[in-house]
Amino acid sequence: xxxxxxxxxxxxxxxxxxxxxxxxxxxxxxxxxxxxxxxxxxxxxxxxxxxxxxxxxxxxxxxxxxxxxxxxxxxxxxxxxxxxxxxxxxxxxxxxxxxxxxxxxxxxxxxxxxxxxxxxxxxxxxxxxxxxxxxxxxxxxxxxxxxxxxxxxxxxxxxxxxxxxxxxxxxxxxxxxxxxxxxxxxxxxxxxxxxxxxxxxxxxxxxxxxxxxxxxxxxxxxxxxxxxxxxxxxxxxxxxxxxxxxxxxxxxxxxxxxxxxxxxxxxxx
Amino acid sequence: xxxxxxxxxxxxxxxxxxxxxxxxxxxxxxxxxxxxxxxxxxxxxxxxxxxxxxxxxxxxxxxxxxxxxxxxxxxxxxxxxxxxxxxxxxxxxxxxxxxxxxxxxxxxxxxxxxxxxxxxxxxxxxxxxxxxxxxxxxxxxxxxxxxxxxxxxxx
Numbered sequence: 001x002x003x004x005x006x007x008x009x010x011x012x013x014x015x016x017x018x019x020x021x022x023x024x025x026x027x028x029x030x031x032x033x034x035x036x037x038x039x040x041x042x043x044x045x046x047x048x049x050x051x052x053x054x055x056x057x058x059x060x061x062x063x064x065x066x067x068x069x070x071x072x073x074x075x076x077x078x079x080x081x082x083x084x085x086x087x088x089x090x091x092x093x094x095x096x097x098x099x100x101x102x103x104x105x106x107x108x109x110x111x112x113x114x115x116x117x118x119x120x121x122x123x124x125x126x127x128x129x130x131x132x133x134x135x136x137x138x139x140x141x142x143x144x145x146x147x148x149x150x151x152x153x154x155x156x157x158x159x160x161x162x163x164x165x166x167x168x169x170x171x172x173x174x175x176x177x178x179x180x181x182x183x184x185x186x187x188x189x190x191x192x193x194x195x196x197x198x199x200x201x202x203x204x205x206x207x208x209x210x211x212x213x214x215x216x217x218x219x220x221x222x223x224x225x226x227x228x229x230x231x232x233x234x235x236x237x238x239x240x241x242x243x244x245x246x247x248x249x250x251x252x253x254x255x256x257x258x259x260x261x262x263x264x265x266x267x268x269x
Numbered sequence: 270x271x272x273x274x275x276x277x278x279x280x281x282x283x284x285x286x287x288x289x290x291x292x293x294x295x296x297x298x299x300x301x302x303x304x305x306x307x308x309x310x311x312x313x314x315x316x317x318x319x320x321x322x323x324x325x326x327x328x329x330x331x332x333x334x335x336x337x338x339x340x341x342x343x344x345x346x347x348x349x350x351x352x353x354x355x356x357x358x359x360x361x362x363x364x365x366x367x368x369x370x371x372x373x374x375x376x377x378x379x380x381x382x383x384x385x386x387x388x389x390x391x392x393x394x395x396x397x398x399x400x401x402x403x404x405x406x407x408x409x410x411x412x413x414x415x416x417x418x419x420x421x422x423x424x
Binding site: 003007008045065084086089090107108127128132135 | 270271272273274275276277278279280281283311312313323324325326327328329331332333347348353377378380381382383384386387388390391394395399403405408409410411
């Protein structure tokens with residue numbers, strides 16, 4: 001199957017947002033050795049090459065239909081894998097220098113798929129329409145300039161095959177709080193490594209714009225169909241993130257314990 | 270350049286609302302129109318030779334321009350050096366317009382822009398950031414950029 005490499009490399013080098021970049025170690029297939037590679041995550045594609053300045057792209061990983069799994073510490077390396085679900089499909093083994101870097105990458109990769117974004121956009125679109133119509137009383141509300149035809153049927157059915165069936169669906173509205181994905185608490189914000197001059201990078205400013213406080217108080221109860229698939233997807237990913245966070249916290253506690261002991265034994269022996 | 274080919278082929282087998290036999294012409298001089306089974310899955314356009322299980326190729330639908338060429342014909346142009354243009358011949362004007370719209374909306378970058386619009390608007394209308402409930406409000410990919418047009422299109 002031809003993948004049209006030039007289209008991919010063009011997408012990599014153009015000014016579309018870089019979602020994450022940095023060094024990771026990639027396990028070479030059929031060996032147990034890890035090689036340091038420069039990774040760039042854009043949309044649902046993970047590009048990798050030897051160094052940031054390289055013109056030669058070593059490869060890409062299209063991140064659809066895969067699970068991101070943090071692994072046990074593998075001989076000093078903090079590993080995780082990109083597991084493609086299906087008979088005969090690959091698993092990519094990646095590793096980071098420390099737990100923090102690993103957690104950051106795992107989190108970024110978890111939200112990378114087109115399916116995920118598609119469901120998120122649908123969810124927010126529905127919320128927006130309901131809220132805007134409620135407030136203005138109009139039948140039609142302004143849409144983003146990129147949306148010309150509202151056609152919910154166009155949503156990719158392919159997403160449904162990637163959803164892991166989770167717990168029974170719950171009520172939306174006030175119960176939304178129970179689905180909150182606890183983001184792993186980072187000790188400090190991870191700063192991206194210096195971006196290569198090759199790719200002009202846009203600045204990510206914190207959002208959103210502080211709007212006026214709503215006069216009607218609580219989040220309105222909106223009667224729309226619960227997005228079963230999306231909630232399940234979130235819970236599924238949420239479990240992984242919670243696990244990553246729990247492991248990280250556990251490791252931190254262990255490290256702190258070790259720090260209390262003397263590093264070097266200076267006693268006579 | 271390596272890529273996860275088997276996984277892509279598996280992806281191309283996923284059900285898609287947008288699957289049709291179209292006349293497809295490649296970008297090179299001398300390329301002729303050939304009947305291909307064209308299938309839109311996520312932000313890739315897969316195309317299959319008739320009755321073949323594995324796709325012949327996959328086009329990433331990012332950084333491309335979709336244009337109407339004729340009543341029933343549209344093109345997808347990829348904006349790297351040389352601007353390669355692929356032509357697609359449909360069976361009807363309706364099919365042509367539907368495909369154009371679907372391809373545009375399939376782009377990850379377009380979806381991202383939509384998300385940022387909805388996020389900002391919901392926050393403006395309600396005072397709450399809708400991404401907080403999912404714990405993803407700090408994700409780089411969902412941030413509002415300065416300079417991004419947030420003015421809604423007037424209907």
